[in-house]
């Protein structure tokens with residue numbers, strides 16, 4: 014069996030930064046530190062940090078007053094920021110800077126007097142965070158069909174922003190429908206879909222022309238990983254989302270000579286190796302990596318975590 018690995022795949026700069034924030038917080042403060050929501054949508058990442066002393070909670074009232082609390086990479090609403098202040102929590106914000114950029118953009122549109130449309134998936138934590146970062150009403154649009162049902166005067170001053178991990182193609186369709194229906198609407202084209210999402214989608218689209226089966230390593234609650242699997246399916250290749258090698262099923266490869274593997278932005282490379290090992294258990298495999306875009310994006314850590322840790326007492 015031939016295996017071709019997508020390039021780029023796996024961790025994006027926002028995920029690397031978020032995990033580093035938890036690691037450094039543990040070093041600086043000692044266990045436990047509290048993380049609101051999964052730091053990124055991956056059980057292996059979460060379990061690893063839990064073993065090191067991180068405690069994962071869904072709401073801040075589960076965090077003792079004054080403790081270290083880390084916001085996940087997906088971002089939080091302003092009500093969560095205020096609740097953290099009230100509980101005097103020592104907050105470290107692991108929101109990806111590209112998500113924060115969408116919050117800032119949305120607030121700018123609203124303060125310029127426009128009604129804001131957020132293109133995204135209801136209930137996703139990034140969407141809840143973005144809605145909660147914008148003062149006033151935010152209208153959530155999830156599909157092209159929903160655009161026709163919006164009950165707004167056609168000349169309402171509107172603006173749109175998007176979730177960062179959407180399908181580039183679906184989002185373009187929704188934006189085109191908005192532009193066609195409303196006469197005074199502005200927004201950032203598809204640029205709110207982050208570089209990592211766009212690069213992984215472009216790579217998987219190309220990879221799917223060369224493979225008989227596609228495996229996407231990622232979690233079922235990971236938006237960006239689900240979009241990668243959908244692209245594989247849309248191109249007609251049987252495509253499966255797997256958390257790790259234990260979920261790989263031999264019958265998927267009955268007629269397959271070439272298998273493509275990619276990984277969502279929150280999936281560790283160890284899990285890609287685990288999946289390759291599962292394929293090896295079925296027979297010999299020859300692994301290559303497709304030629305692809307190199308990513309050099311890095312985000313700064315919060316300054317609180319870049320100060321040297323002072324240990325022991327100073328001598329007089």
Ligand code: 10E
Pocket residue numbers: 027028052053054055086087109112139177178234235236237238277278279
């Ligand atoms: O479900 P998502 O794809 O949004 O999140 P993830 O944790 O799987 O991957 C990282 C992406 C983030 C934080 C959204 N911008």
Ligand code: SF4
Pocket residue numbers: 025026027028086109110111112177178207208209210237278
């Ligand atoms: Fe940031 Fe994009 Fe990664 Fe989300 S997927 S954490 S927006 S770089």
